[in-house]
Amino acid sequence: MKPRTFSWIRLWALVKKEFIHIVRDPRSLAMAFLMPLILLILFGYAITMDIKTLNLVVYDQDKSAASRHYVEGFPASSYFSVVATVENYADVRALLDQGRAHLALVIPPHFARDLEQGRSARVQVLADGSDANTATIALGYAEAITNRFSTTRLDSKVELAVDNRLRVWYNPELKSRWFIIPGLIAVIMTVITALLTSLTVSREWESGTMEQLIATPVQPIELFLGKMAPYFVIGVLDVLFSVAMGVWVFDVPLRGSFLFLLGVTAMFLVGGLSLGIMVSTIAKSQLVASQLAMVVTFLPAFLLSGFLYSIDNMPRFLQAVTHVVQARYFVEVLKNIFLKASPPAFVAGDLIFLGLFAVAVFAVALGKFRKKLA
Amino acid sequence: MSDIALAVSGLGRAFGEMWAVRGLDLEVQRGEIFGLVGPDGAGKTTTMRMLTGILAASEGQATVAGFSIHDDAEAIKARISYMSQRFGLYGDLTVEENLRFYADLYEVPRRDREPLEEKLLGFSNLTPFRKRQARNLSGGMKQKLGLACALIHKPEILFLDEPTNGVDPVSRRDFWRILYAMLKKGVTIFVSTAYLDEAERCSRVGLMHRGRLIRCDTPQKLKEGLPGQLLELETGQPRDAREALAAQLGSSRVSLFGGMLHLYTEDAAEAEQIRAILQQAGIAVLAEKIITPTLEDVFIHWVTRDDAEAAA
Numbered sequence: 001m002k003p004r005t006f007s008w009i010r011l012w013a014l015v016k017k018e019f020i021h022i023v024r025d026p027r028s029l030a031m032a033f034l035m036p037l038i039l040l041i042l043f044g045y046a047i048t049m050d051i052k053t054l055n056l057v058v059y060d061q062d063k064s065a066a067s068r069h070y071v072e073g074f075p076a077s078s079y080f081s082v083v084a085t086v087e088n089y090a091d092v093r094a095l096l097d098q099g100r101a102h103l104a105l106v107i108p109p110h111f112a113r114d115l116e117q118g119r120s121a122r123v124q125v126l127a128d129g130s131d132a133n134t135a136t137i138a139l140g141y142a143e144a145i146t147n148r149f150s151t152t153r154l155d156s157k158v159e160l161a162v163d164n165r166l167r168v169w170y171n172p173e174l175k176s177r178w179f180i181i182p183g184l185i186a187v188i189m190t191v192i193t194a195l196l197t198s199l200t201v202s203r204e205w206e207s208g209t210m211e212q213l214i215a216t217p218v219q220p221i222e223l224f225l226g227k228m229a230p231y232f233v234i235g236v237l238d239v240l241f242s243v244a245m246g247v248w249v250f251d252v253p254l255r256g257s258f259l260f261l262l263g264v265t266a267m268f269l270v271g272g273l274s275l276g277i278m279v280s281t282i283a284k285s286q287l288v289a290s291q292l293a294m295v296v297t298f299l300p301a302f303l304l305s306g307f308l309y310s311i312d313n314m315p316r317f318l319q320a321v322t323h324v325v326q327a328r329y330f331v332e333v334l335k336n337i338f339l340k341a342s343p344p345a346f347v348a349g350d351l352i353f354l355g356l357f358a359v360a361v362f363a364v365a366l367g368k369f370r371k372k373l374a
Numbered sequence: 375m376s377d378i379a380l381a382v383s384g385l386g387r388a389f390g391e392m393w394a395v396r397g398l399d400l401e402v403q404r405g406e407i408f409g410l411v412g413p414d415g416a417g418k419t420t421t422m423r424m425l426t427g428i429l430a431a432s433e434g435q436a437t438v439a440g441f442s443i444h445d446d447a448e449a450i451k452a453r454i455s456y457m458s459q460r461f462g463l464y465g466d467l468t469v470e471e472n473l474r475f476y477a478d479l480y481e482v483p484r485r486d487r488e489p490l491e492e493k494l495l496g497f498s499n500l501t502p503f504r505k506r507q508a509r510n511l512s513g514g515m516k517q518k519l520g521l522a523c524a525l526i527h528k529p530e531i532l533f534l535d536e537p538t539n540g541v542d543p544v545s546r547r548d549f550w551r552i553l554y555a556m557l558k559k560g561v562t563i564f565v566s567t568a569y570l571d572e573a574e575r576c577s578r579v580g581l582m583h584r585g586r587l588i589r590c591d592t593p594q595k596l597k598e599g600l601p602g603q604l605l606e607l608e609t610g611q612p613r614d615a616r617e618a619l620a621a622q623l624g625s626s627r628v629s630l631f632g633g634m635l636h637l638y639t640e641d642a643a644e645a646e647q648i649r650a651i652l653q654q655a656g657i658a659v660l661a662e663k664i665i666t667p668t669l670e671d672v673f674i675h676w677v678t679r680d681d682a683e684a685a686a
């Protein structure tokens with residue numbers, strides 16, 4: 001009996017063939033290269049570029065230490081600058097109407113007393129409604145700053161009196177762009193990698209070429225590596241382009257080692273690409289496979305990776321869930337590489353998990369794949 | 375190496391409640407060309423897929439090239455070639471690239487490659503199109519490329535699922551020429567086809583219907599095995615004649631072959647009845663003779679009878 005062994009010839013044939021598919025199909029080529037950059041621009045701007053300095057007018061009727069402390073939180077956040085301090089409503093209105101202020105803060109006379117007595121103090125905010133978008137963002141930030149102030153109080157809190165509660169959906173914790181862009185790159189790449197491989201495998205099931213392929217002596221591991229290799233190269237380039245955009249478009253400094261970045265990217269890609277392959281062992285049509293890939297990557301990466309919402313603030317069981325979210329580790333390590341807030345040894349744990357994830361998912365995909373129809 | 379290429383017993387496959395193939399018993403000798411015919415949905419593709427090791431059987435046994443489809447599917451795959459019913463090559467790869475890809479998959483040694491490639495391309499008249507992407511080939515050329523890819527590694531058994539469906543007569547002839555050349559080299563061929571003139575060229579033919587092999591023999595024996603006789607009638611008004619006869623005898627027994635009426639009769643008495651029916655309808659019989667049935671007649675006879683039994 002012919003020994004069934006791994007063949008480099010077959011693997012190389014599969015790799016070449018896959019490259020040809022990509023190169024000759026402008027659509028998949030565009031998707032592979034443009035999608036991450038477009039997503040980065042869209043989300044990057046949506047999340048961070050709204051963070052411009054907003055003009056604030058303050059009417060402090062209390063003039064207490066507490067109220068001053070509260071107001072100071074606004075310029076301190078770097079999103080607001082106090083353009084005027086006024087003594088009556090007429091001036092508030094005038095400044096808003098002239099467009100010189102985006103937001104007005106009116107602190108009631110009993111602000112400090114209410115807080116001391118453990119009641120909640122209601123602060124009135126008024127926004128320039130002519131630019132609804134900016135007003136929304138300003139209100140959202142005001143709310144975030146107010147919440148932050150409240151958490152420093154033990155038994156009392158400050159509430160904003162706003163008619164329509166508008167929340168800032170993105171960036172609710174007011175993280176700075178430097179933190180968000182590295183995380184965003186990790187999130188986008190998580191989605192893209194799984195999508196790319198899940199599509200290329202399911203396309204073969206759908207078009208009938210897989211039926212022909214599984215009737216040959218090809219080995220599943222050759223098939224997987226052959227599918228992953230070209231997308232690995234694309235993934236590395238995607239990450240490099242995204243990082244370059246982070247640096248030059250979003251002004252995030254890249255302080256860490258470039259080689260470290262490449263190494264981590266490689267580890268991440270093996271896991272991400274394997275995840276896409278695993279998805280395609282379950283979903284054999286392109287539509288289902290791409291949807292499944294999106295579901296298993298996008299939501300967890302967006303919500304549970306710690307990129308927008310700090311994992312420490314999550315309920316316990318969600319914190320536990322985040323351990324199997326691959327993006328979590330890549331987000332952490334990328335932030336570390338960009339900002340070098342801590343030495344690389346600090347993220348050793350994340351690296352180990354990234355490696356474990358890659359090995360585990362590849363093994364599961366390999367175990368699940370059958371050279372059979374139906 | 376045993377003389378038996380395929381040994382199948384009690385093979386079956388169910389999809390949910392429905393049995394696509396059931397109770398299949400079959401033996402194919404090495405060097406044979408075995409043809410599988412049957413109407414749409416008969417279970418031909420399902421059978422091929424089980425025998426090539428790409429679809430798990432629900433019940434029964436089969437050994438292909440000496441290996442069990444249950445335990446040694448991968449050993450089978452190394453020894454056979456399979457051409458699926460649906461075009462399974464890569465449309466964006468050129469003729470040459472597809473061929474080389476399959477040569478690599480089967481690890482064909484480098485030194486054998488080039489002459490083999492040239493020979494297969496020449497054989498299938500694809501040499502002028504070697505740089506053309508497969509998706510831009512005509513239907514016939516696509517099928518010939520499929521065959522070339524299937525032959526790049528010298529398989530012991532060749533499985534072809536309706537390989538000439540929708541192929542023009544010239545390409546079909548090319549195709550069969552290649553098959554016969556392979557046969558001479560001792561390759562066993564297992565082919566399903568919708569064309570009965572192709573079935574006629576097989577050493578043995580299996581007739582599949584509703585998941586079962588209802589007849590299996592040489593084309594000659596199949597024709598001889600048709601009970602009763604086939605009457606060919608020439609009339610002035612073949613259509614009217616057919617209608618009149620069909621109304622009395624049932625439509626399954628009467629068919630039109632290029633102006634001639636083919637009637638399946640069980641005995642001489644029935645031949646009398648037929649003349650009477652035509653006379654009553656005022657249709658004159660110009661000529662009448664007993665003919666040897668074609669495979670198509672055989673096919674229609676057994677399939678209708680099987681249907682009638684299923685309905686009863």
Ligand SMILES: Nc1ncnc2c1ncn2[C@@H]1O[C@H](COP(=O)(O)OP(=O)(O)OP(=O)(O)O)[C@@H](O)[C@H]1O
Binds near residue numbers: 418
């Ligand atoms: N994957 C599947 N899932 C469910 N039913 C199936 C599947 N494959 C085949 N069938 C059913 O099994 C029966 C036999 O199908 P099969 O494709 O083997 O027939 P066939 O003889 O090849 O027909 P055709 O001439 O149309 O190719 C059909 O009723 C078909 O609908």
Ligand SMILES: [Mg+2]
Binds near residue numbers: 418420459535
């Ligand atoms: Mg079929």
